[in-house]
Amino acid sequence: MTDLSVKTKDDEAICERIADLDSNMKSRTFDWAKINTGSWNRDGLEALAPKLGDAFSALEANIELIKTDPFEKVNDQGQVEGFETGPVIRISSRPAAETQIIMSGHYDTVFPPNTFTDIKDLGDGKFNGPGLSDMKGGLSVMLGALQAFEAGPLKDKLGYQIVITPDEETGNFASAPFLTEAAQSGAMIGMTYEPCMDTGAMSGGRKGSAVFDIVLHGRSAHAGRAKEEGRSAVEAAAAMVLALEGLNGQRDGVTFNVGAIDGGSAVNIVPDLAIVRFGARAPDAEAAAWASAQVERLLEQACERDGISGHMHGGFYRPPKPRNAAQQELFTAVSETGKAIGLALEFVDTGGVCEGNNIFAAGVPNVDTLGVMGGRIHSAEEYVIMSSFIERAQLSGLLLNRLADGRLNAKKIKALME
Numbered sequence: 001m002t003d004l005s006v007k008t009k010d011d012e013a014i015c016e017r018i019a020d021l022d023s024n025m026k027s028r029t030f031d032w033a034k035i036n037t038g039s040w041n042r043d044g045l046e047a048l049a050p051k052l053g054d055a056f057s058a059l060e061a062n063i064e065l066i067k068t069d070p071f072e073k074v075n076d077q078g079q080v081e082g083f084e085t086g087p088v089i090r091i092s093s094r095p096a097a098e099t100q101i102i103m104s105g106h107y108d109t110v111f112p113p114n115t116f117t118d119i120k121d122l123g124d125g126k127f128n129g130p131g132l133s134d135m136k137g138g139l140s141v142m143l144g145a146l147q148a149f150e151a152g153p154l155k156d157k158l159g160y161q162i163v164i165t166p167d168e169e170t171g172n173f174a175s176a177p178f179l180t181e182a183a184q185s186g187a188m189i190g191m192t193y194e195p196c197m198d199t200g201a202m203s204g205g206r207k208g209s210a211v212f213d214i215v216l217h218g219r220s221a222h223a224g225r226a227k228e229e230g231r232s233a234v235e236a237a238a239a240m241v242l243a244l245e246g247l248n249g250q251r252d253g254v255t256f257n258v259g260a261i262d263g264g265s266a267v268n269i270v271p272d273l274a275i276v277r278f279g280a281r282a283p284d285a286e287a288a289a290w291a292s293a294q295v296e297r298l299l300e301q302a303c304e305r306d307g308i309s310g311h312m313h314g315g316f317y318r319p320p321k322p323r324n325a326a327q328q329e330l331f332t333a334v335s336e337t338g339k340a341i342g343l344a345l346e347f348v349d350t351g352g353v354c355e356g357n358n359i360f361a362a363g364v365p366n367v368d369t370l371g372v373m374g375g376r377i378h379s380a381e382e383y384v385i386m387s388s389f390i391e392r393a394q395l396s397g398l399l400l401n402r403l404a405d406g407r408l409n410a411k412k413i414k415a416l417m418e
């Protein structure tokens with residue numbers, strides 16, 4: 001096997017070109033972070049999408065902003081309503097090239113407007129700001145690596161499809177079909193730009209993830225005059241929450257977490273509505289099926305209570321991404337490549353999920369933490385390590401070089417999926 005840790009002339013050259021793009025990669029990340037793109041902030045998403053499209057037009061690629069279909073969301077009244085998010089940005093280049101990859105990332109964040117807006121210098125080479133590492137920084141690194149790659153001599157050997165999504169933080173419900181379609185139109189390897197840990201470690205195996213909303217209906221009544229005529233949906237929900245949490249520890253690697261209960265109103269009214277919102281994680285397909293069956297059983301149990309009815313929305317929207325032979329081979333190739341720039345890369349299994357799960361489910365082995373180094377993501381203390389822009393873009397640049405000149409055989413790794 002080719003020694004991937006050796007740096008060729010082309011590798012030296014791409015690393016230099018990336019070093020020249022360093023300040024560019026950082027400043028556009030800050031510009032993008034200044035526009036709020038909380039997952040439910042459609043105006044913000046629609047404001048940033050064309051700016052991203054402009055930035056990516058530096059590539060030799062075809063860029064489309066595609067309107068997404070509304071997806072279903074259970075509101076606080078227990079009704080299913082449609083929510084339309086921002087556009088998917090689809091970028092494609094050289095579909096006839098010998099090696100094809102899919103790249104992905106998201107431009108939404110978990111922060112609603114006016115909750116976390118400022119960018120602050122924390123000193124020590126760290127900056128704090130919304131989405132700097134998760135993952136506007138990653139998008140910038142992806143673009144930097146591709147710009148540097150396309151300025152070199154190997155570009156005609158590699159084609160790509162990039163899918164940039166507006167809804168990763170809420171589960172890719174609108175954009176998942178675009179990821180699947182791009183993955184299944186010839187991609188051999190996937191590269192996704194979630195942040196890696198602040199130690200530099202990347203994600204290995206990932207669990208699958210489910211989101212459920214169970215809507216329970218009872219019967220309202222005046223709590224003073226006719227308590228006995230009421231049937232409390234909140235009481236039924238409370239029993240369900242205890243049962244759900246009681247499932248933790250019953251099967252290896254499967255966890256449940258109730259995030260919220262909505263419903264009820266004044267204390268003098270027997271509540272006729274409650275919505276139990278929870279998530280579940282499972283390490284493999286059988287465990288996921290077991291978890292879903294438990295949820296159905298608990299819903300049936302709730303509906304056996306006098307005067308209570310209910311229905312369920314959701315399920316496992318991201319299948320597990322275990323370490324199979326293809327993943328293992330790809331991780332080895334990435335860590336060998338890291339050695340070429342002095343990195344000792346580790347892959348650590350996690351319960352977290354991302355678009356890498358979707359791409360894996362579509363049959364394409366992938367590495368999904370190629371973005372910047374950072375920490376405290378999903379909190380107002382989110383930070384990015386500034387030196388990681390150049391470091392991680394160089395890692396991607398070297399991967400692109402190896403995929404293009406065949407030192408990293410994408411076809412062979414993909415074949416290990418079967």
Ligand SMILES: [Zn+2]
Nearest residue numbers: 134135168194
């Ligand atoms: Zn993310």
